[in-house]
Amino acid sequence: MAKETAKGNWWIWKVFWILLIVTAVEVILGIYKPVFMEETMLLGTKLLNHVFIILTLVKAAYIVMTFMHLGHEKKSLKWVIIAPMFILIPYLLFIILVEGLYTHIMM
Amino acid sequence: MEQAVENKNPWGGGDVKPLGASYGKLMMWFFLMTDALTFSGFLAAYGFSRFKYADEWPIAEEVFTHFPFMHGDHPLLFVALMTFILILSSVTMVLAVNYGHKMERKKVILWLSLTIVGGILFLSSQAWEWGHFIHGLDGVPATLISNPYGHPLFADYFFFITGFHGFHVFSGVVILTIILINVIKGTYEERGHYEMVEKVGLYWHFVDLVWVFVFTFFYLV
Numbered sequence: 001m002a003k004e005t006a007k008g009n010w011w012i013w014k015v016f017w018i019l020l021i022v023t024a025v026e027v028i029l030g031i032y033k034p035v036f037m038e039e040t041m042l043l044g045t046k047l048l049n050h051v052f053i054i055l056t057l058v059k060a061a062y063i064v065m066t067f068m069h070l071g072h073e074k075k076s077l078k079w080v081i082i083a084p085m086f087i088l089i090p091y092l093l094f095i096i097l098v099e100g101l102y103t104h105i106m107m
Numbered sequence: 108m109e110q111a112v113e114n115k116n117p118w119g120g121g122d123v124k125p126l127g128a129s130y131g132k133l134m135m136w137f138f139l140m141t142d143a144l145t146f147s148g149f150l151a152a153y154g155f156s157r158f159k160y161a162d163e164w165p166i167a168e169e170v171f172t173h174f175p176f177m178h179g180d181h182p183l184l185f186v187a188l189m190t191f192i193l194i195l196s197s198v199t200m201v202l203a204v205n206y207g208h209k210m211e212r213k214k215v216i217l218w219l220s221l222t223i224v225g226g227i228l229f230l231s232s233q234a235w236e237w238g239h240f241i242h243g244l245d246g247v248p249a250t251l252i253s254n255p256y257g258h259p260l261f262a263d264y265f266f267f268i269t270g271f272h273g274f275h276v277f278s279g280v281v282i283l284t285i286i287l288i289n290v291i292k293g294t295y296e297e298r299g300h301y302e303m304v305e306k307v308g309l310y311w312h313f314v315d316l317v318w319v320f321v322f323t324f325f326y327l328v
């Protein structure tokens with residue numbers, strides 16, 4: 001196709017190392033579970049879980065934006081794909097997790 | 108290169124393509140978006156049950172502690188290896204797509220083949236993991252009705268979510284193989300572009316993306 005992706009492969013390996021290091025950090029945190037992260041509570045869950053979720057979102061962003069090239073697509077396409085996710089998934093999680101907690105307390 | 112046959116190609120209305128993407132690529136994106144919502148639904152349902160049965164829910168690290176040919180407890184190590192395999196196969200996929208843009212057929216064949224090998228390795232690892240999970244603890248096997256680890260739903264979600272993901276990987280391997288045969292036959296060389304490799308690449312990365320979330324919400328959190 002006419003689109004020039006003539007740049008080399010270095011960016012691919014850069015993203016690979018980022019993904020690898022982030023995963024390694026996750027695994028190390030998962031095995032050793034630092035006490036302060038286990039004991040600090042934030043928004044109803046452990047700080048450690050927040051760290052896991054943030055690191056996961058970082059990995060997801062790298063995969064979607066560079067490996068899947070969404071970062072290089074037109075702005076309109078980017079938003080057509082991302083906006084429904086950003087609206088529907090937090091909504092779904094909010095409703096379902098709140099109900100899960102409720103049923104835990106009530107039943 | 109992209110001659111729109113008049114009145115036959117729905118994307119052939121002029122020089123401007125909707126959202127700047129070809130028909131096939133856009134549809135792949137739409138499919139992936141809906142598929143992402145499906146997986147979100149599964150993981151959210153998992154979260155619901157986990158919250159509801161918080162007292163009887165097993166801790167993943169205490170369930171998945173084995174590693175082939177190694178004794179003792181090694182929590183997370185095997186899943187970490189599976190994650191590594193999938194990330195690596197994602198990298199080989201991007202390389203195949205990148206060489207496709209440069210019309211280097213031989214290199215596309217090489218990296219596409221390695222991606223398929225990665226996919227098969229991942230599936231084998233998953234088979235091992237399932238085997239171990241089903242085998243259970245102290246002679247009590249894990250089934251859909253009961254399991255020795257904790258609440259029965261835990262095993263149901265495990266089979267369902269990792270199974271659904273595994274089936275995606277399996278489909279990916281099949282599709283990649285078909286595309287590889289086409290590349291070898293020179294279909295895309297003739298067509299003048301390797302966009303098909305790019306499209307199957309999108310699917311393959313998506314499978315990796317889903318695994319990133321399954322890894323976090325099933326094994327880490």
